[in-house]
Amino acid sequence: MSGPDRHRASPDRGASAVRGASPVRGASLDRGAPLHRIPCAPYVQPDPTLEAPPGAIADLERSIAGVTEPYERIALLIQLVRAWRGIDVSRVTRYARLLLRTARATGDADALCWALITATRAAVAIPNMRRAWRFLDEARSLSDHCTSLVCVAQIYHYRGIVFDYEFDTVRAYQELTLARGLAERSGHPTVLAYVLCTIVGVERQLGRPAAGLALLHEALGLARAGEDRELEIWIIGALGRAASDLEDTATALEYLGEAIERSEQLGLARALFRSRLHYATVLAQLGRVDEALEIERAALPDEHLATLRERTAFRAAMSQHCERVGRFDEAAEHVDAALTMFAEGGVPPSIDALVVRATVTLGLGDGAGAIAELERAIDEARRREEPLGVFFALEALAQMHEKLGNHAEALRCGKEYAALREQFTGAEAQREAARITMQAELDRAEREQERARVEAEVLERQLAERDRELAAASVQVGEAAELLESILREMRELASVSDPAARRSVRAIVRRVEGNRDSGSYWSRFDEQFERAHAGFTDELARRFPALTAMELRLCALLKLATPTKEIATLLGTSADNIEVYRYRIRKKLGLDRTTTFAQFFAEIGRLEPPVQPVRF
Secondary structure, three states: OOOOHHHOOOOOOHHHHOOOOOOOOOOEOOOOOEOOOOOOOOOOOOOOOOOOOOOOHHHHHHHHOOOOOHHHHHHHHHHHHHHHOOOOHHHHHHHHHHHHHHHHHHOOHHHHHHHHHHHHHHHHHOOOHHHHHHHHHHHHHOHHHOOOHHHHHHHHHHHHHHHHHOOOHHHHHHHHHHHHHHHHHHOOHHHHHHHHHHHHHHHHHOOOHHHHHHHHHHHHHHHHHOOOHHHHHHHHHHHHHHHHHOOOHHHHHHHHHHHHHHHHHHOOHHHHHHHHHHHHHHHHHOOOHHHHHHHHHHHHHHHHHOOHHHHHHHHHHHHHHHHHOOOHHHHHHHHHHHHHHHHHHOOOOOHHHHHHHHHHHHHOOOHHHHHHHHHHHHHHHHHOOOHHHHHHHHHHHHHHHHHOOOHHHHHHHHHHHHHHHHHHHHHHHHHHHHHHHHHHHHHHHHHHHHHHHHHHHHHHHHHHHHHHHHHHHHHHHHHHHHHHHHHHHHHHHHHHHOOHHHHHHHHHHHHHHHHOHHHOHHHHHHHHHHHHHOOOHHHHHHHHOOOOOHHHHHHHHHHHOOOOHHHHHHHHOOOHHHHHHHHHHHHHHHOOOOOOOHHHHHHHHHOOOOOOOOOOO
């Protein structure tokens, strides 16, 4: 199922979002509040840890009533939404609304974006994709005003997640690639690791398991660098699942066994539950169902720590494993527990759980009841517009009629099932065509990137050569200035011991040389080299500050090169004290305060310089 067309437009905020510009006063949030940024300690930890927040949920709920400071309140509400996410829909919805209301009241774009991301995570866990899109649209509209690059990365990360849920794999990959670039620039290792783990799932759908495996190893290193132990364990488990997909069951069990061992050592109960669940799944795939059930029974005490999606999938898996070994009563108990969890959470039961309940009912000897349950599951899947649910339920219904000897009904269901399969085959062909197109685009982008890299290397060599030439010109200017000063000293000494007529002649020569010392050809060479290295700098400075004299413009050029005051004095044939006077006058003409250095100001002027033209091949 694909999302509305308005969500399929290419990201138009990529360039602006990475600027990290401060919020602009006068812009408005959803409710018209002014945007601003209140200096404070970070109110959100962007760490995507998978463990429940520290402290009992009841303690968090008691503490929220006494907190009035908005940012502390936002932090607590984020923890509560994460704690109840996927467990209790009514509670998580209530806390998410309160979180959004509190964040909007601050007028802080960062605070509201983090709140919207948290609300999106809750909506995805329910799942409620329409609500998730609404939150993501609002967050994306505010991304230009965010000061946190991590926050912007997470916006595009969750856009990719939601597109993936809607089976739009190509669009999901594009959004996640953008999120990866932003996460890399943010310098936050665990956020980048989390994004990479999401990309792994998309790579799997694109038929590139090797690429996914490489990403998981990269994510594992990032999780260790960020010291997020639970994320590290989760990735080790993901490596086990990836090995299982590649039919390397020995490696899969090794990884998953390591995940279980690490979880037990660190006392991470939720990570331990997940690791046991995946370990049991692989054992069942190998036909070792009794061992799988033993592992699942050991995981039961930690079931309450998982999300609703995880707990119901866990119970459905246990039910199927019990059914495979003929324990139908126990199978019914587990699938009924899953359906109860759905009802208590306020979430409609998954079609998979309904299909499992029907097959268990058949195992208990109630064929008519099983047929009725499957037909209700098909009707429910059609009502929800879940074609995959209809597909699998029809397959189960056709097989069930065949077992019961209802051959005509089995044939009818089989035809309907085959028609749906043809539709999915066509959709799969379209996805494959889109994947091939995207792969071609990726290959082209890689070629462009390689070309840009070569051009950058050439430009770097050219700039390095220009810097060397400029340095050589500067040295020549200094040497010429020192030589001229030495000659002038000798001429002054000669004037002091000469007869009056010779003295007057020497002094006239000294005055003439001193008056024309700045017009030497060495300065022309320096100016030429400086213009090549910093094109347009002097012209732009003269245009913006016409009060600057030629001497002051030359001094500005030397200051941009970070030339020491003593060397500048030698080059210009004056004293260091005079250079300080010049610096003071230039600072006044430029309107600089004491907190702004020449280097900072001239860097700003430098950004106005026209770019160097790339070398064409």
